[in-house]
Amino acid sequence: MQRRHLLAGAAGAIVARPALAQGAWPNRTIRMIVPYTPGAATDAMARLAAQKLQEKLGVTVVVENRPGANGAVGSQAVLQSPADGYTIMGSASIHPMARHVMKAAPYDPVADFIPVARTARGPLVLVMNPRLPQATIPEVVEAAKREPSKWTFATSSLGAAGHLGSIEFNRMTGANIEIVGYRGSAPALTDVAAGNAQLMFDPVLATLPMIRGGQLRGLGIATAARTPLAPGLPTLVEAGLPGFEFYSWYGVWAARAVPREIVDRMNAAIVEGMREPAVVERLTGLGFEPVAESVDEAQRFIVADVARNAELLRIANFQPE
Known part of the structure; x- marks a missing residue:
């Protein structure tokens, strides 16, 4: 019931809003591409971010699912669109790892994209x-x-x-x-x-x-402390795996060529939205922790996260497919 409520609430992201003054950004519909199928956590978090962007910026934000090739189809669609801030992407922590898991990734997820904001982690x-x-x-x-x-x-x-x-x-x-x-x-x-x-x-x-x-x-x-949502569920640390913490996190990206002032405006809108008490309460009830950080903070986190995860893959002798 709670999950359906999140999805239903985020579905409001396709309701039209009056456009801003002609010539200023944004003055028309923003498209958020999700490179995965509808219904999963990545899709739900993208729709919530789209809803908050729409509310704060005053223009329509539509979500378009473009699954395929482990996220590459949707990611390329963003890069192939004009770098004007009207095509962005909602994805998850897997996105920055593309070059480490795909043998011939057609883009560099860190160099070719800029994180607009991380939104939550679970x-x-x-x-x-x-x-x-x-x-x-x-x-x-x-x-x-x-x-x-x-x-x-x-x-x-x-x-x-x-x-x-x-x-x-x-x-x-x-x-x-x-x-x-x-x-x-x-x-x-x-x-x-x-x-x-x-x-x-x-x-x-x-x-x-x-x-x-x-x-x-x-x-x-995989947390340091038990979750109040399931207090009977032990942590992996309790099971003898010290320091075992893993989160799936979610965010919004734009092509690196999008003007920084546009990226910063989107970041401010999303951060403001994720700090709303109703959003915090809703996400907490679903097992998520809202994230509210600047573009630069998100970039630093992603660089460190990719380095950590790439080392895990190296130790495991993982071969990209």
Whole structure:
């Protein structure tokens, strides 16, 4: 119900607003491309950002889903559009990792794009098929080491936070569980629930409803402290994995060639929107933490995040596909 409320509220982002003075930016519709399918957390967060941009800037902001090629189709559509601030992108933490997970990425996600703003982050939850006999992380690790061929990690996409969390889990536990990439969270979670895969890291938004419904078993959350949304769910730190914290984060990007003054105006609008008490309350209730930072702060974070994640991939001997 809460997730539908977020999506329904964000859907208001396509309602028309009066344009500003002719010649000033913005004075016409802004298009926000989401390089993934509708309905998942990335899409929901993009629609919320679009709604806030519309409210603060006073023009229509439409969301257009352009999935394909691990996000490359939508990303290229942004770069191929005029760099005038009327075509932007709503995506997630996987976007800056494109060159590390795609063998021939047609763009540089850090050099060719500028982060308008990060909007929120959500911790990952480790879930498993509920029909398996193991009930704790030590039991899972012991079973996976004993019979590795019977265990698989599903992940929404290669390079996504869940993929990186799976790599770190293997590294810290000494397990060697195969990681299989899917085309989005929904089919991956469905396979875990059906028993075609055994484990998965995915954000709270998607996993908690399935845990509560008995479709998945929650093993732990990748945060320093337990979440009030599921106080019975232990942290992975409690399970013996010190410092294990992984979040999927979401943001808005523009082509690097877009004038900085336009990017800064969009940033101010999004930051103001994400600080609204109603938005903070809504996101907190869904397991997200709003992020409100400047363009420069977002850029510094992304550079550090990419470096950390690239090192994880290197240690795991991951080969781009």
